[in-house]
Amino acid sequence: MLTPARTQRFGSILDAIGNTPLVELKHFSPKEGVRIFAKLEGQNPTGSVKDRIALAMVEQAERDRLISPGQVIIEPTSGNTGISMAMVCKLKGYRFTAVMPANVSGERSELLRAFGAEIVLTDGKKGSNGAIEVAQGLAAEHPDYYMPYQYGNPANPQAHYDGTAPEILDAVPDVTHFVAGLGTSGTLMGVSRRLKEHDERIQVIAGEPDLGDLVQGLRNLDEGFVPPIFDQTLLDKKLDVRSDNGLRFTQELLWREGIFAGVSSGGALSIAVKVGQALDQANIVVLFADGGWKYLSTKLWTRGIDEATEALSDQLLW
Numbered sequence: 001m002l003t004p005a006r007t008q009r010f011g012s013i014l015d016a017i018g019n020t021p022l023v024e025l026k027h028f029s030p031k032e033g034v035r036i037f038a039k040l041e042g043q044n045p046t047g048s049v050k051d052r053i054a055l056a057m058v059e060q061a062e063r064d065r066l067i068s069p070g071q072v073i074i075e076p077t078s079g080n081t082g083i084s085m086a087m088v089c090k091l092k093g094y095r096f097t098a099v100m101p102a103n104v105s106g107e108r109s110e111l112l113r114a115f116g117a118e119i120v121l122t123d124g125k126k127g128s129n130g131a132i133e134v135a136q137g138l139a140a141e142h143p144d145y146y147m148p149y150q151y152g153n154p155a156n157p158q159a160h161y162d163g164t165a166p167e168i169l170d171a172v173p174d175v176t177h178f179v180a181g182l183g184t185s186g187t188l189m190g191v192s193r194r195l196k197e198h199d200e201r202i203q204v205i206a207g208e209p210d211l212g213d214l215v216q217g218l219r220n221l222d223e224g225f226v227p228p229i230f231d232q233t234l235l236d237k238k239l240d241v242r243s244d245n246g247l248r249f250t251q252e253l254l255w256r257e258g259i260f261a262g263v264s265s266g267g268a269l270s271i272a273v274k275v276g277q278a279l280d281q282a283n284i285v286v287l288f289a290d291g292g293w294k295y296l297s298t299k300l301w302t303r304g305i306d307e308a309t310e311a312l313s314d315q316l317l318w
């Protein structure tokens with residue numbers, strides 16, 4: 001039965017960012033003493049965790065007087081950050097340009113255009129590193145453009161320190177492990193710093209794709225680019241996410257728990273389950289960065305892993 005709960009009322013969609021639900025995944029618990037909880041970031045207004053950092057980066061730039069309405073904000077992004085930036089910029093009166101690899105999923109560019117963003121497409125074979133190079137070049141050519149640069153902007157991890165982590169501690173005060181995928185590393189850095197201040201025994205584990213493998217949204221640091229905000233000392237472990245395994249868990253999430261999440265979420269869950277298998281008692285929180293909508297065209301849930309792998313390999317090469 002649906003029990004009436006508090007209904008929050010907001011003055012703007014920007015105020016509805018964060019405070020995402022945390023749901024126990026009973027069907028993935030490897031043993032009785034090991035509980036796994038998912039933080040559903042797909043429930044943010046544009047459907048991903050990146051709403052948090054887009055708002056934080058823009059508001060920090062406003063406080064630092066780096067931007068004023070009408071100005072162009074440019075950012076290299078494989079999609080989610082761009083969509084969040086487009087929404088925040090639209091509401092706050094900035095013009096937004098997303099620089100992204102030509103092979104990201106069609107849903108992403110459609111959504112960006114719907115929010116009124118300009119799109120600069122870069123060589124798909126060069127992945128997100130190619131987009132970063134092009135965006136940096138454009139920003140250097142146009143001194144009046146502002147580039148928040150999520151890979152190097154302290155407001156990115158700070159958004160997770162201020163928001164994501166306290167929400168986790170509020171919902172699971174006895175959390176023992178935190179697992180998330182690694183993209184810019186902002187989620188892992190910000191959440192880790194706060195959780196370890198709370199209790200230094202809390203273990204923080206990153207899921208990164210096998211070198212040369214593809215899990216959309218994630219990166220392997222050995223590819224050659226280490227985000228400036230990354231701090232190795234805040235991670236206890238990095239575990240490989242195999243893309244076929246990640247896709248299988250993404251399917252199983254929907255089938256066993258009714259949770260429709262993006263493909264990096266299945267990857268993160270595969271790591272959470274692996275960590276849990278080696279323990280007798282644990283409360284593991286895993287972060288699901290986005291919902292499944294932007295991956296529907298891969299037909300993962302209806303046609304299966306092979307077809308989805310092919311669809312994704314067309315889009316992003318790592």
Ligand SMILES: Cc1ncc(COP(=O)(O)O)c(C=O)c1O
Binds near residue numbers: 183188218289290
């Ligand atoms: C779908 C998805 N999952 C996970 C991540 C990783 O998050 P972060 O950039 O905070 O490391 C990203 C970020 O690019 C993403 O788009």
